[in-house]
Amino acid sequence: MSERELEAPEEVDLLVIGAGAGGMTAALKGALDGLSVLLCEKTEMVGGTTATSGGTVWIPGTALSREAGVLDTTAQAAEFLRHVVGNRGGDDLRAAFLATGPDAIAELQERTDVRFVAASAHPDYLDGSGSAYGGRALSPLPFDGRQLGADFARVRPPRDVFMGLGGMMVGRAELGALLKPFGSFSNFRTTLGIVLPYLCDRLVHRRGTRLLMGNALVGRLLISLRKCGVPIWFGSGLVDFLRSDGRVTGAVIETGDGLRTVHARLGVVLATGG
Structure with missing residues (x-):
């Protein structure tokens, strides 16, 4: 690796690699504790496997x-x-x-x-x-993706089986009403309350903004990171670690603008791989 490739170093207290729920939470905790944090994600979206899961945690x-x-x-x-x-x-x-x-x-x-x-x-x-x-099983509350503004497009969509009508997230407790919308007044009201806002969303967005399960957790973490001012490098994957005196002191990151060297004063969190 040439000297030119390693120029323009960045320096932070905490470097986090991987923007699934684990990495996002680690970065958020660092920011809450007053650390300077950089979060790197190799794809163009946050969420990882969390975004396609139920999002339940066991605590x-x-x-x-x-x-x-x-x-x-x-x-x-x-x-x-x-x-x-x-x-x-x-x-x-x-x-x-x-x-x-x-x-x-x-x-x-x-x-x-x-x-x-x-x-x-x-x-x-x-x-x-x-x-x-x-x-012990904790589920994320629903989240309105519109709060994210342009960042809503950064939330990895759930699997197709979690969506109806091409992009509408549906909760397990709502399936009965949606499958039989005319079965009762309650079913009809529930169906209208879900479908009408979704149709309005599709006038502006590629999918519905009502986020549930893992998507809701990811959306909530992302808006929290933004409020804490944590920078996120998208399209930025780990190439190698920097080491000094037997400890990891940073990493070389491949970005869309080339290789960048990031030094971490306190540590590097590796939260990749699902």
Whole structure:
């Protein structure tokens, strides 16, 4: 790699590679803590596999579970994970996850546009000691993509099976009404409330702006990043790491304008690969 290719370095506190939910959350947390942050995404859209998923996160012991009327504790979740994982290791990582998860959700709820709701009936996938019937699965609340302005086009669309009429997102609880719109007055009202705004959206946008599931989480993270002033380099993929004295100190990024060197004073977060 020539000296010319490595010129024009950038320097930030935290460099994050990958703009799925993990990378976007890491970048957002850094910005909330007062760090200078750069987020790099190799595609032209944010969201990664999160945008095409249900967007549900599994965080035991949050205040949201109590609000949903489902009592849950991290101690019970720890017992459940010991039952599921057994002696395969990772005890310290699980303990850190359980200890910090509730506070992480609380901070996102209080300081950003990210909003979740705990499901009162969403059993853990495996039964056993410490398993819960609800409260641990947190789903993102719907989001109005129009709040993003031009950035709405940066949100990766969901899979076709999550959309109707060529671009309308539909929630699971709404399917019955949409499949039988004339079955009752309630069904008809629900159908009109979803379809009419969608038709208006299509006069301006390539798809509906009512975002649900993983798309809603991505939209909420993106608007939060914008409000925090976090720059996002689109079309910018990782080429190599910079190393000094045995630690990673930055990265070489391939952008549309060529290779750029980014130095990271505090660290590099690798959040790529889905």
